[in-house]
Amino acid sequence: MHPLENNSGFFHRHRVRYYETDSMGVVHHSNFLRIFEEARVEWLRARNLLEAHAPHADLTLAVVETSCRHLRPAYLEDDLKIHLQVRLEGATKIYFRYQMYSPRFEKPIATGTTVHVPLNGELKVTRLPEPLRRELEKETWTETWP
Amino acid sequence: MHPLENNSGFFHRHRVRYYETDSMGVVHHSNFLRIFEEARVEWLRARNLLEAHAPHADLTLAVVETSCRHLRPAYLEDDLKIHLQVRLEGATKIYFRYQMYSPRFEKPIATGTTVHVPLNGELKVTRLPEPLRRELEKETWTETWP
Amino acid sequence: MHPLENNSGFFHRHRVRYYETDSMGVVHHSNFLRIFEEARVEWLRARNLLEAHAPHADLTLAVVETSCRHLRPAYLEDDLKIHLQVRLEGATKIYFRYQMYSPRFEKPIATGTTVHVPLNGELKVTRLPEPLRRELEKETWTETWP
Amino acid sequence: MHPLENNSGFFHRHRVRYYETDSMGVVHHSNFLRIFEEARVEWLRARNLLEAHAPHADLTLAVVETSCRHLRPAYLEDDLKIHLQVRLEGATKIYFRYQMYSPRFEKPIATGTTVHVPLNGELKVTRLPEPLRRELEKETWTETWP
Numbered sequence: 001m002h003p004l005e006n007n008s009g010f011f012h013r014h015r016v017r018y019y020e021t022d023s024m025g026v027v028h029h030s031n032f033l034r035i036f037e038e039a040r041v042e043w044l045r046a047r048n049l050l051e052a053h054a055p056h057a058d059l060t061l062a063v064v065e066t067s068c069r070h071l072r073p074a075y076l077e078d079d080l081k082i083h084l085q086v087r088l089e090g091a092t093k094i095y096f097r098y099q100m101y102s103p104r105f106e107k108p109i110a111t112g113t114t115v116h117v118p119l120n121g122e123l124k125v126t127r128l129p130e131p132l133r134r135e136l137e138k139e140t141w142t143e144t145w146p
Numbered sequence: 147m148h149p150l151e152n153n154s155g156f157f158h159r160h161r162v163r164y165y166e167t168d169s170m171g172v173v174h175h176s177n178f179l180r181i182f183e184e185a186r187v188e189w190l191r192a193r194n195l196l197e198a199h200a201p202h203a204d205l206t207l208a209v210v211e212t213s214c215r216h217l218r219p220a221y222l223e224d225d226l227k228i229h230l231q232v233r234l235e236g237a238t239k240i241y242f243r244y245q246m247y248s249p250r251f252e253k254p255i256a257t258g259t260t261v262h263v264p265l266n267g268e269l270k271v272t273r274l275p276e277p278l279r280r281e282l283e284k285e286t287w288t289e290t291w292p
Numbered sequence: 293m294h295p296l297e298n299n300s301g302f303f304h305r306h307r308v309r310y311y312e313t314d315s316m317g318v319v320h321h322s323n324f325l326r327i328f329e330e331a332r333v334e335w336l337r338a339r340n341l342l343e344a345h346a347p348h349a350d351l352t353l354a355v356v357e358t359s360c361r362h363l364r365p366a367y368l369e370d371d372l373k374i375h376l377q378v379r380l381e382g383a384t385k386i387y388f389r390y391q392m393y394s395p396r397f398e399k400p401i402a403t404g405t406t407v408h409v410p411l412n413g414e415l416k417v418t419r420l421p422e423p424l425r426r427e428l429e430k431e432t433w434t435e436t437w438p
Numbered sequence: 439m440h441p442l443e444n445n446s447g448f449f450h451r452h453r454v455r456y457y458e459t460d461s462m463g464v465v466h467h468s469n470f471l472r473i474f475e476e477a478r479v480e481w482l483r484a485r486n487l488l489e490a491h492a493p494h495a496d497l498t499l500a501v502v503e504t505s506c507r508h509l510r511p512a513y514l515e516d517d518l519k520i521h522l523q524v525r526l527e528g529a530t531k532i533y534f535r536y537q538m539y540s541p542r543f544e545k546p547i548a549t550g551t552t553v554h555v556p557l558n559g560e561l562k563v564t565r566l567p568e569p570l571r572r573e574l575e576k577e578t579w580t581e582t583w584p
Contacts, residue, residue: 018168021168023222024500028165033471034309037468041310055461063508065506066505068504176323176326183457187515209321210361212359222493223488310461315456315514320456
């Protein structure tokens with residue numbers, strides 16, 4: 001089964017836009033972090049957790065660490081699929097990881113991680129709201145995915 | 147005299163960055179508005195007016211209108227020069243206009259205008275601070291430039 | 293009827309992303325041109341015309357002019373709707389115009405136009421391919437829309 | 439000595455632009471990769487190596503891996519300073535690492551790494567040109583920097 005047909009776990013779709021490409025004719029590497037962000041926000045939306053986040057609440061899941069491995073290029077108009085897993089560590093550290101697929105390749109075109117801490121509007125570390133914490137504790141984090 | 151050597155009036159320099167180019171190998175058209183914005187902010191800085199603007203003061207010169215004509219392409223690494231003129235109309239409408247040059251062409255590669263009104267943090271129209279108004283009234287707006 | 297419920301004519305939907313907002317908490321004005329571009333490409337896709345365009349063919353509908361009026365702000369997570377009309381003038385000049393709506397306002401939040409000419413890979417003006425020309429001649433351009 | 443006054447080793451300056459900030463009022467995390475890219479290109483320029491790179495030559499130092507740690511925020515108008523070190527590993531793997539400082543803090547606001555391989559226009563791994571290899575072998579990579 002091609003990973004694009006595997007609908008288990010959470011995933012997000014993203015169509016590559018012209019303004020995301022660069023002189024090499026592929027998606028600029030900085031835009032992978034933006035596409036990961038989209039996937040993260042869509043995960044929050046799917047769990048009804050957007051209300052716990054700015055601008056609705058005094059909380060932002062600030063990015064404190066990112067990493068990305070670029071394995072194969074992403075081209076204009078590619079209909080990308082981003083699988084996502086999330087894990088809470090301790091009281092306030094949230095790990096997201098991502099696998100990105102395109103219709104052109106069987107294997108992932110990129111993998112990445114982002115690490116987050118909850119900050120309030122003064123950019124100080126704050127407590128995770130209970131609904132968000134409960135959802136995070138329910139999440140599965142597996143070695144074989146998607 | 148090549149326009150790049152004409153240093154009369156206010157101008158700003160901008161080096162074209164790789165992440166500003168697109169699949170055609172030229173600067174993506176949306177980035178011209180970003181480069182105009184840089185020129186505007188540098189004009190404010192040169193007039194010591196940044197202190198009158200957010201985040202230092204409760205004022206943003208919000209963009210209400212933009213236009214841009216793309217006459218010649220801008221390429222990677224081009225050392226662009228943006229000439230700028232500014233004019234106050236009535237109590238709260240500010241017109242900026244721009245001519246952009248590159249080392250590759252005698253003639254401008256782009257011209258543009260942006261129109262602004264002063265907004266406060268609640269996005270309501272507010273008064274122009276006196277120092278900003280005085281500077282705007284001193285500016286010259288000429289038909290032949292640079 | 294709220295414009296978001298009016299599905300006549302061509303339109304495109306765009307969800308505002310976090311990376312599209314700026315310090316004012318609204319969509320940065322340069323990103324409106326990117327969203328217009330998305331709508332344009334989706335119009336081409338809906339007419340099966342993407343094959344006539346780069347990278348599939350030696351043709352790019354290069355942007356030679358843009359304008360945008362910002363009437364109301366676009367906020368994070370807004371589910372925007374962009375109506376689009378297109379018109380061919382002479383042999384090679386294509387006008388697109390746009391009306392953008394958000395769920396927050398009855399009236400448009402932005403209107404804009406972009407003007408395009410067909411260029412080949414050497415950035416020279418080229419002929420419009422017949423399928424594209426035929427589609428453009430079928431389009432309607434009305435004063436009252438959406 | 440504040441790191442902003444330490445001019446040993448290679449560094450690049452970057453003024454934070456309004457369009458680089460997001461709703462939190464700080465530089466969006468994806469833009470750190472763009473600022474690292476600027477520093478990389480300026481390093482190439484300072485070594486007279488831009489001619490060995492696209493679009494002048496059939497070579498791109500493609501990004502295969504990135505990582506970034508965000509330690510302190512970068513604000514609008516901050517005059518950032520990015521220190522850079524580079525190291526060749528084997529025949530074709532190039533490591534860049536970065537330390538970013540702002541006038542607001544003694545300690546770095548971000549650190550990062552990017553890993554690159556030389557690709558030709560068909561996105562295949564290619565040989566490093568001799569002048570680039572020679573420069574890379576001359577570089578120092580130290581534990582205490584800047």
